[in-house]
Amino acid sequence: MWTEQDNALTRTFKFKSFQTAFSFMTDVAEEAEYQNHHPWWSNEYNVVTFRLRTHDAGNTVTEKDRQLAAAIDKLAEEYKGESVAG
Structure with a gap:
C-alpha cells in the first residue's frame, strides 16, 4: 500500500532477484515516459x-x-513484487 508522507507517495517492493527488480524498473521507466511523470526511486x-x-x-x-x-x-x-514496510 502506498503511504503519503512528507508531501509524497511512498512504497517499497521486494522481488525474487536483482534481475527481476531491474526488469521491473525498466518497465516502470517506460510507463513513466509514457505518462511524462518520472519518479524518484x-x-x-x-x-x-x-x-x-x-x-x-x-x-x-x-x-x-x-x-x-x-x-x-x-x-x-x-x-510478483511484495510490498514491504518502508
Whole structure:
C-alpha cells in the first residue's frame, strides 16, 4: 500500500532477484515516459523504493502521482513484487 508522507507517495517492493527488480524498473521507466511523470526511486539488490510527487505542483501529491502509482502497482503484480514496510 502506498503511504503519503512528507508531501509524497511512498512504497517499497521486494522481488525474487536483482534481475527481476531491474526488469521491473525498466518497465516502470517506460510507463513513466509514457505518462511524462518520472519518479524518484532507489534500488538495492532486489528492493525498489519509490517516492512520487509532482514538482510542477510545488512538490505535492497530485492525480498524476496516483495514476503512476496505480501503474507501478500493476507492474509489480506482474513481476510478483511484495510490498514491504518502508
